[in-house]
Amino acid sequence: MKTLKLFLSALVLSCAIFAQQPAQxxxxxxxxxxxxxxxxxxxxxxxDNVTVVIDGDKISSVSSGGGGSQSENQAGARVINLPNATLLPGLIDAHTHLTFDPNFGYQELGVSIPKEALIGAKNARITLEAGFTTVRNVGARGYTDIALRDAINEGMIPGPRIMASGPALSITGGHCDQNLLPYEWHAKSDGAADGVEGVQHKVREIIKYGADVIKVCATGGVLSKGDDPRASQYTLEEMKAIVADAHRLGRKVAAHAHGAQGIAWATEAGVDSIEHGSYIDDAGIALMKKNGTYLVPTLYLADWMRENAARIGLPAMYATKMKEVTAVSRQNIKKAFNAGVRIAFGTDAAVYPHGLNAHEFAVYVQIGMTPIQAIQTATVNAADLLGWSKIGSIENGNFADIIAVNGDPLKDVTLLQDPVMVMKGGTVYKQK
Ligand SMILES: [Zn+2]
Known part of the structure; x- marks a missing residue:
């Protein structure tokens, strides 16, 4: 009893200390x-001539044509003048790995879980300052992305809003399992699970430890040892079980899928988004359209890798797969976009340095999107995919997540690579 009292008074004290910390x-x-x-x-x-008024962390009025509101004269208001700039909603990247840096192959084994959390803190700030006020983080070790999300939400460190998945589900030996070490190390990733019962247990466990979204590796991948990106990994039955549990517990599902069969099975199982989609075929396109499944292409990484793979020493076991996959992915994604598959913006930042996320826009324009369509993938579409209604547009009642660029992004989407102002929840994190 005495111990309990001591514990309780310590708890009250620590709560009081936390209460003094500013939220933002x-x-x-x-x-x-x-x-x-x-x-x-x-x-x-x-x-043109826009006035946006922000109260606390929300937008309270938006007016244009110079008919600004009277509230701008209110005492104590901070006024930000950007006469040459264009305001846009804070950008959303639906596929990041904030807690990873470009360390490939056996290099990555030297990164501890605590170090991974610190890498996440560094990259969260870089990503926010690059204009991305929200990310969906799809895969991290040791629940580091959950800790990162909570630390940002508690005002401890700067970073975007994070929808976090925790570890990605993978079959034993699959793309998201740890396959670098020989048998005697008995290494396996946090998300490895097999069979219907096994994946049900794993989905529940991942949600228990704080995941907002479930990530599943439906096919092989590029940056993993011994697997084929074209091969499906989970069976249709396993994927149906994953989606059923996730949806019943209020979580959406993102499926890493390169190969055509894995894309089709994941879509049929009811996942909310297909990540990468490199080998998508006509059947997959038709199924995704029918189900309204989002495609999250991650295309700029191919350009970056073409220029940097040799310099960074990308292991040969990955470099070969990278060449094969990126040789076809752009054409196939273009076909899916032209056929009317819904696209949400995603980058896979971590495969290349964080902060370059906005380079993805120019690639979307190259495959045939208009600039506004490309920008919509990272605003209205991505917000819809996440299911977060108060982000993705500048309007009354939404979070004051606003960026500014100098010039007209509808004429040149590369302007988005260099925002002159970044505001998240009414707080300015960057202003040039
Ligand atoms: Zn990824």
Missing amino acids: PAQSQHVVIHAGHMLDVKAGRML
């Missing part, structure tokens, strides 16, 4: 932004 750094109660232009991403049109 330098939170401004009332902010008014005057900008030359604002992109209405839903309607796809540019507005």
Whole structure:
């Protein structure tokens, strides 16, 4: 009893200490932004002479044509003037690995779980300052992404809003299992699980430890030893079991899938998004359209790897697969987009340095999207995929996640690579 009392008073004390911490750094109660232009991403049109008023972490009014509101004269308001800039909603990357850096093959075995969490803290700031105010993080070791999400939400470190998956489910020996060490090390990844009962248990365990979304590796991959990106890994029955449990428990499912059969099975099982989709065929395209499944292409990494694979010493066992997959992926994704498959923006940042995420936009334009369509993948579409209704557009009641670029991003999407202002939840994290 005495021990319990001591414990309780210690708990009360620690809660009191936490209560004194500010939820956000330098939170401004009332902010008014005057900008030359604002992109209405839903309607796809540019507005001029815009005034956006922010109260706390939300947007309270948006007006254009110089008819600004009276509230800009309110006492204590912080005024931000960006006469040459275009405002856009904070960008959303639906496929990141914030806790990983480009360490490949046997290099990665030297990274501890605590180190991985610290790498995540570094990359969270870099990603936010690059204009990405929300990410869906699909795969991390040791629940480091869950800890990272919570630390950001508690105001301990700067970073984007994170929808986090924890470890990715994988068959034993699959793309998301640890296959680098020989048998006597008995190494396996946190998300390895087989059979219907095995995957049911694993989904429940991952949700128990805090996952917002379930990531499953449906086919082989590129940056893993001994597997084939074209080969399906989980069976249709296993994937149906994963999706049924995840959906029943209120979580969406993201499926890593390169091969055509894995894409089709994951889609048939009811996953919410196909990641990569490199070998998608006509049957997969038809199924994804029918089910409204999002495709999250991760295309810029091919360009980056072409220029940097030799310099960074990408192991040969990965380099060969990288060449094969990227030789066909762009054409196939283009076909899927032209056929009307819904696209949400994703990068796989970690395969290349974090902060280069916005380079993905130019590739989307190269495969045939208009600039507004490319921007919609990272705003309205990605918000819809995540199921988060208060992000992805600048309008009353939404979180004040706003970025600014100098110039017109509808003429040049590469402007998004260099935001001059980044605000998340009413707090400015970057201003040039
Ligand atoms: Zn990935």
